[in-house]
Amino acid sequence: VNEKTGKPCDNPVDLVMKTGTIISLANNTILIARDGTRISIADSGAPIRDTASSIKGVVLVFRDVTEKQRTEQELLKTQKLESVGILAGGIAHDFNNILAAILGNIDLAIHRLGENERVVPLLVDAEKASLRAKGLTQQLLTFAKGGSPVRRTVSIEGIIRDSALFILRGSGISCETDFQEDLWLVDIDPGQMSQVIQNIILNAREAMPGGGNVRISCRNSSEPASEKAAGGDSVEITITDNGPGLDPAVIEKLFDPYFTTKNKGTGLGLSICHSIITKHGGTLTASSPPGSGAVFTILLPASRSHEIVPEREEALPDSAGPGARILVMDDEEIVSKVAREMLQQLGHEVVLVKEGQEAIDCYRKAMEEGKRFDLVIMDLTIPGGMGGKEAVGHIRALDRNALVLVASGYSNDPVMASYQDYGFCGAIVKPFMLRELAVSVQVALNLQKQ
Structure with missing residues (x-):
């Protein structure tokens, strides 16, 4: 029968006898067994002729292509998911930058107004809505191509x-x-x-x-290795x-x-x-x-390890400490401005730059003038420019004791999971709240004291 219409196909024997030629059935042909099992087939038929070229019979060849079709469908599905995933990742990253400005400014407004202002409950509701949007972007990033899992060995x-x-x-x-x-x-x-x-x-x-x-x-x-799985x-x-x-x-x-x-x-x-x-x-x-x-x-x-790896926990800072001199690199003006406002709210001095080479030049000049930065916060990726992943190496080459914090809207990026392997002292996911930024900055500054 035809898999899509459910109607019986023409009898291949009759077709061969009628045309006298080799025939192949159309795609989407299936055989239905007595137990109801459906088998996708590719088949062909050819006439059997005698010495006088008269048709004496027909030979039919059926090939089970069920697994072949299933593999092709899985490949198509994977390619479709990858295409949409690339789009989803880009949208989520850009959306996180917008959310960083929205959520950051709302959080700052709440802290500056105080609990007694009538407008604060409205801002709190807006903040809750923004956090829900943040959760949606996290789902999109998980779905996106390139969103790598942060793995631990667990039961x-x-x-x-x-x-x-x-x-x-x-x-x-x-x-x-x-x-x-x-x-x-x-x-x-x-x-x-x-x-x-x-x-x-x-x-x-x-x-x-x-x-x-x-x-x-x-x-x-x-399981042993097969066409369907690596085993x-x-x-x-x-x-x-x-x-x-x-x-x-x-x-x-x-x-x-x-x-x-x-x-x-x-x-x-x-x-x-x-x-x-x-x-x-x-x-x-x-x-x-x-x-x-x-x-x-x-x-x-299954894991090759036989020991469970516990989740890493970072202690909260003991105190805010004295104000620090901090260099912030982000190409999005709305993000860098709210980061500056937050850091100034915490009592720090802030200098803004837009991309990696500018950050390197600014850091070098500060060292020459004896105004070394206590901390650098760098966006991981800069479209059309040098991002934090590359720039951190140059800054560490200028000052091996430099403390560089990586910030990104790509929470599942491998660099965010293993930031120390790339020369960073910590990582913070955008969009972030004032308290999250305060904790990340103070934890990084405490490393300098140690």
Whole structure:
């Protein structure tokens, strides 16, 4: 039958007998087995002739191309996600710069007005809305191509339990878990992986408004390499619900950007999940066996380490300390201005520059005049100019004791995760609040005292 129309195809034997030539069936042809299994096929037919060239029979050749088509569809889906991801990353970065000015100015206004002013509650509401927008840009950055996970070696069990409990609390949906006792550790970004689990379970919750059951199982898996996967040791996570299930047509588009079956929704949730798992070197698939609900299966490469890496914690500064002389580099005027206002609010002296070479020249001149900067805050990337990633090396060459703090709207950039490897003393994600900036600056200045 034709896969798209569901109508029976012309009998290939009749076509060969009628035309007397070699024929091939059209694309989208499938065979349906007695048990209902659907097999995509590519086939051809040719006449069998006797010595007098009369047709005595027909030979048909059928090739199962189900896996080939599935691989091609996955490749197309990945390319589509990458294209939209590049766009999403650029939008999120630019939006974060705008938010830095909005959120920073609102935060400054609240601090300067005091709690008794009538306008403050309005500013607080605006601040809350801006923070929600900040959360949306973080989702876009996670989805974007190039957003690298900040990995730690952890046990996935606790993350799954906490995520499921958070989403299902008060829903009337029960949750069963089945974890293998000696479950292998994984190298993951706990925040991103929690987002994946929460998104999948949230979909299950919304599919069962009248209540139901979610079952989560985890086991160790060792598979040989194949065309579908690289093979090796992995941790398999299976999340199953007893909802209405998924139509085959829905499963095909489930991880496509902006595809949704909900009246309200962005259609980004499962696309982001797919992107996160891919960046962790894993796979995410969905299925819906006849008569059952949706089944999501995650495969994550097992860690080679056998020790859990604890999350790094930075202590809060003891005090603000005396004012420091700080050089700020950012090409966005609205961002650099609000950063200057914040730092001056904290009692520091601030000099602004727009790109890396200007920052290097300014730092060199300050050293020659005996007015050395106590701290430099640099934007990671400068379109059309030298960004902080390159400029920090030149400044450290001028002054090996220079303290340079990196700031960026790309929170998932590898430099932000491993800033010390690139010569920075700390990192701060834009948009930031006054307190976040105060803590980051003081932690950096404390390094100078040490």
